[in-house]
Amino acid sequence: MRAVYVDCDGTLLTLDCSYDDLFATACDAANIDPTPDLQAAYGERFFEAFESFHPDPYRAGMAAAVEAGDLDADPDTLRDAYVDAEVAAATPADGAHAALDAFDGPNTALGLLTNGVTEVQRRKLASVGLFDRFDAYLPSYAVEAHKPDPAIFAAAKDRLPADEYAYVGDSLEHDALPARAAGFLAVHVDTDADAGVVTVDGLDTLARSI
Incomplete structure (x- = not known):
């Protein structure tokens, strides 16, 4: 056997777009400008949370981006939009x-x-x-x-x-x-x-x- x-x-x-594109799609869902600083805050916190087996690293990353940009946005909405975009891009x-x-x-x-x-x-x-x-x-x-x-x-x-x-x-x-x-x-x-x-x-x- x-x-x-x-x-x-x-x-x-594979993904039919870049991870930058996924982040931009999530930001578009909340009418947010996907600046490099926001994306950096998301990525840093996401990978930190992922490596430590945080139960929801996507949300943790989006919460960090919201905090970094002092944004009036819901991390849950951003998380859902990002994950949905990643699933849709899977090929x-x-x-x-x-x-x-x-x-x-x-x-x-x-x-x-x-x-x-x-x-x-x-x-x-x-x-x-x-x-x-x-x-x-x-x-x-x-x-x-x-x-x-x-x-x-x-x-x-x-x-x-x-x-x-x-x-x-x-x-x-x-x-x-x-x-x-x-x-x-x-x-x-x-x-x-x-x-x-x-x-x-x-x-x-x-x-x-x-």
Whole structure:
């Protein structure tokens, strides 16, 4: 039995706009000018809250922006507009459906392993019809461990018992290297690589990959 876990953002899903655009969309919903200072306040507080597993880092970030700009605005409204925009912008990466079809089979379990807020990641995957493709859904908020923490990879093994594991992700630092250290076959998705060329470090890795 093999378990294949896939990363979400940047691997399985992409966004059809920038994070700057998402912030601007949220501000537009409240008739606010999305100045760089407001965006910086949002981003700094969001990531601080996210890293510490604050229950609502999006709202925490928007509350910081409201305070920084001394704005007459509701952080909840801004949060909802931002999350809605992020969900709407989520798009399956090229080849996402075909890759999941190729991984799927009677001797393979599929898992989604992602750094993210549980409900937001779920909404993004569901919006493009991918959430139900997985046998296990493991966002970092569910185990209070963000990649590259070894704890999230250990939790992935506990969630899907298997004889061998693979992890597919776009980041060497947060996906491939910690997955390899945890005993997974690490597959690095590099969209800047030459199209149609697969590089392996040896025939033993190739044999495990097929």
